[in-house]
Structure formats: C-alpha cells, structure tokens
Amino acid sequence: MYKSWWKILGAVLVMYSTIAGFLASVPPLPILHQSIRNLYFHVPMWFAMIVLFTISVVQSIKYLSSNNQINDSKAVQSVNAGIIFGILGLVTGAVWARFTWGQAWSFDVKQNFAAIAMLLYFAYLILRNAIDEEQKRAKISAIYNIFAFPMMVVLLFVLPRLSDSLHPGNGGNPGFNAYDLDSRMRMVFYPACLGWILIGYWIYTILFRVSALEKNK
Amino acid sequence: MQLIREVQFLIGKELLLEWRSKYALNGVVLYVVSTIFVCFLSFVSLRGVTWNALFWIIMLFASINTVSKSFLQESKGRQLYIYTVASPLALIISKTIYNVFLMLLVTLIALAFYTLVFDYVPEDMGLYLLATVLGSLSFSTIFTMISAIASKAGNGGMLMAILSFPVIIPVIVMLIKLTKNAVDGLDRSVSLDEIATLLIINVLVAAFSLLLFPYLWRD
Numbered sequence: 001m002y003k004s005w006w007k008i009l010g011a012v013l014v015m016y017s018t019i020a021g022f023l024a025s026v027p028p029l030p031i032l033h034q035s036i037r038n039l040y041f042h043v044p045m046w047f048a049m050i051v052l053f054t055i056s057v058v059q060s061i062k063y064l065s066s067n068n069q070i071n072d073s074k075a076v077q078s079v080n081a082g083i084i085f086g087i088l089g090l091v092t093g094a095v096w097a098r099f100t101w102g103q104a105w106s107f108d109v110k111q112n113f114a115a116i117a118m119l120l121y122f123a124y125l126i127l128r129n130a131i132d133e134e135q136k137r138a139k140i141s142a143i144y145n146i147f148a149f150p151m152m153v154v155l156l157f158v159l160p161r162l163s164d165s166l167h168p169g170n171g172g173n174p175g176f177n178a179y180d181l182d183s184r185m186r187m188v189f190y191p192a193c194l195g196w197i198l199i200g201y202w203i204y205t206i207l208f209r210v211s212a213l214e215k216n217k
Numbered sequence: 218m219q220l221i222r223e224v225q226f227l228i229g230k231e232l233l234l235e236w237r238s239k240y241a242l243n244g245v246v247l248y249v250v251s252t253i254f255v256c257f258l259s260f261v262s263l264r265g266v267t268w269n270a271l272f273w274i275i276m277l278f279a280s281i282n283t284v285s286k287s288f289l290q291e292s293k294g295r296q297l298y299i300y301t302v303a304s305p306l307a308l309i310i311s312k313t314i315y316n317v318f319l320m321l322l323v324t325l326i327a328l329a330f331y332t333l334v335f336d337y338v339p340e341d342m343g344l345y346l347l348a349t350v351l352g353s354l355s356f357s358t359i360f361t362m363i364s365a366i367a368s369k370a371g372n373g374g375m376l377m378a379i380l381s382f383p384v385i386i387p388v389i390v391m392l393i394k395l396t397k398n399a400v401d402g403l404d405r406s407v408s409l410d411e412i413a414t415l416l417i418i419n420v421l422v423a424a425f426s427l428l429l430f431p432y433l434w435r436d
Contacts, residue, residue: 119383143429151384
C-alpha cells in the first residue's frame with residue numbers, strides 16, 4: 001500500500017461527499033429537515049472506527065504468533081486512529097441528537113454502549129502505560145486487545161438490538177432506506193463511507209510511520 | 218484425561234488452601250454483609266428497581282474483590298512452581314471453576330441476607346435465583362481472565378477495576394434487565410432473550426480466555 005492512488009481516491013471522495021453533502025438536495029422530512037445531511041458524516045465515522053479496530057486486533061493476533069514489535073506498534077497506532085474516529089462519531093451523534101431528539105445525550109442505548117466501547121479502548125491505552133518493559137507490554141496489551149474486541153462487537157452490534165433505540169431501524173422506527181426512496185442520498189453516502197475509511201487508514205499509516213521514526217532516533 | 222486430572226488436582230489445591238486459611242470466603246462474606254448493612258442503614262426501605270440495582274452494584278464490587286485475589290494473591294515462587302507442574306489450560310479452567318463456586322456461594326448468602334434485611338422478596342424468586350447463578354458464572358469467567366492480565370501487568374487493584382468495568386457493563390445491563398423481569402413477576406418467556414445473551418457472552422469469554430491464557434502465562 002505504498003502507492004498513492006488510494007490516498008488521492010480517499011481525499012477526492014471525502015471532498016466530494018462534503019461538498020455534495022451540503023449542496024445536493026435531500027428528501028424533505030419532518031423533524032429531520034436539513035439535519036439529515038449529518039448522515040454523510042456521522043455514520044462513516046463508525047465504519048472507519050470499526051475498520052481501524054479490526055486492523056488493530058489482526059495486528060495483535062499477528063504479534064502473538066510472531067513476537068514482532070512492528071505488529072505491536074501497528075496495533076496501538078490503529079487503536080489511536082480508531083479512537084479519534086470514535087470520538088468524532090460520538091460528537092457528530094451528540095450534535096445531531098441535540099437538534100432532532102432534544103438533548104445532546106438522550107440516554108439512547110447506542111449512545112451509551114458506544115461510549116462504553118470507547119472506555120474499553122481507553123483502558124487498553126492505560127494498560128499499556130502501566131507496563132514499562134517493552135516485550136511484556138506488547139504481549140499483555142495484545143491479549144487484552146483480542147479479549148476486548150468481541151466485547152466491543154457485543155456492545156455495538158448485539159445489545160442495541162435487544163432494546164428500543166431512537167436510532168433509525170430500531171424500536172419500530174423505520175430504517176434509513178425508508179427515507180431514501182429515490183436513492184439520491186446513496187450517491188453521496190456510499191462514497192462518503194469509502195472515503196472516510198481510506199482517510200482513516202491513511203491517518204493510521206502516518207501515525208505508525210511517525211512512531212517508527214521516533215523509535216529509530 | 219491428563220487435563221481433567223490436573224484440573225481436579227488444582228481445584229483440590231485451591232479448596233485445601235481456602236480451608237486452611239478460611240480467608241477468602243469469610244472475608245468476602247463479611248464484606249458483603251457489612252456493605253448490605255451500610256446500604257440498609259442509609260436507605261432504610263427499598264423496593265423494586267432500586268432494590269434490584271443496588272443488589273447488583275454490591276455484588277459487582279464484592280466479586281471484583283473476591284475474584285481479583287485468584288491471581289494477584291499468588292506469590293511469584295508459587296506461580297513458577299505451578300507453571301512447571303501443570304498446563305496453563307488446566308490452571309485457567311481450575312481457577313475459573315473454583316471462582317464460580319466461590320461466587321455462587323457468596324451471591325446466594327448475600328441474596329438471602331439482602332432479602333432478609335430489606336424484607337422484600339421478588340415476585341418470581343425462581344427466575345431471580347437463576348439470574349444470580351448466571352451472574353456469578355459471568356462475573357467469575359470475566360474477572361478471572363482480567364485478574365490474570367492485571368497480575369501480569371504487576372499493578373494490582375486499580376488496573377483490575379479499569380480493565381474490567383467496560384467488559385462487565387454489558388453483563389450487568391443484561392442481568393439488571395433479567396432480574397427486573399423477575400422482580401416484576403413477568404412471564405418467564407419474556408426473559409429468554411436476556412438468558413440467551415448472557416449465555417452467549419459467557420461462552421464467548423470462556424472461549425477467548427482458553428485461547429489467550431496460554432500466551433499470557435508463558436513468560
């Protein structure tokens with residue numbers, strides 16, 4: 001992945017989705033009104049976060065089988081990049097909730113569990129700070145990372161389905177495809193997801209290279 | 218076969234050590250009883266949802282204190298000895314089973330005392346008991362693995378709490394939902410979802426513990 005075409009693609013897609021996201025027409029809907037444009041920013045953040053955390057758990061598994069320090073620093077840098085996207089997802093969600101549900105923190109199950117999933121990864125970073133020895137730190141944090149990943153999956157994908165949520169597609173609310181009869185929004189939404197995932201991956205590679213350079217100094 | 222014999226032997230060792238000092242069980246029972254008393258004296262009377270939530274919060278802290286001992290308490294020398302005589306799988310299985318028994322005993326004693334002090338019995342006591350069994354099972358499987366991680370990191374109590382709270386929250390949420398159904402005396406078929414989810418979380422955690430512990434144990 002040292003070629004640059006995917007970086008250009010990511011940048012172009014994000015720029016396209018931002019411009020089209022603010023200017024293209026959206027279906028007129030009650031309550032949501034123009035705030036529906038946040039779909040192009042809020043949802044791709046979560047996709048990018050999940051992709052980055054998956055990269056991290058794969059690198060942790062690789063570390064346990066190879067004991068190569070490079071895999072460890074890849075794992076931690078992808079968690080760092082994933083946390084940025086997780087926080088952005090929470091913030092964009094809170095702004096959206098403020099204008100459609102009335103409160104920034106509406107005690108919605110998905111909001112709560114996403115915040116707890118972030119706590120899991122903060123705990124991972126604190127665990128790393130608690131151990132001084134490099135090899136030991138890499139091994140123990142890789143184990144916690146692999147242990148935490150299925151819990152994050154349960155928190156984000158299983159538990160919210162068991163109770164009512166204010167999010168579309170839950171608790172009797174229609175899913176977003178019901179609002180989007182003429183598929184106009186999809187033309188922006190799918191490129192936005194791909195673009196943000198690519199940008200997330202780009203951020204992660206930069207973070208990793210910076211940490212590698214710092215180590216070699 | 219070798220594994221089963223090792224597990225039996227290690228559980229026997231844990232029970233023997235416990236029987237000699239009688240520290241863990243008596244200590245945690247006293248801890249739970251005094252916490253319940255403190256809560257009783259501060260709340261005086263509790264009903265329904267609050268009664269239920271308070272019980273699980275008390276049990277959460279009691280179980281963190283009980284289970285975290287399983288690895289944090291072992292001295293370096295004894296760990297090294299066990300490492301040479303038993304396989305890591307046998308060790309984690311035996312610790313988990315021992316903790317399940319310990320937590321089951323503690324939870325049942327605590328529930329009996331809690332209902333006695335607050336003079337309140339949930340509508341569906343059978344379902345509540347099932348929930349406490351599931352609760353002690355999940356607490357022990359999760360906390361045993363986390364305490365192994367925390368003890369290897371060499372930084373006891375605080376790390377244990379930080380690492381385990383985000384992992385235990387889904388379990389607590391499910392348990393409180395399940396026991397709220399029991400408190401309200403809803404039909405048992407309503408609670409099947411929660412029971413299934415708790416079992417799935419348990420199987421998931423147990424599988425990952427068995428897979429990961431050998432890597433953790435090897436120094």
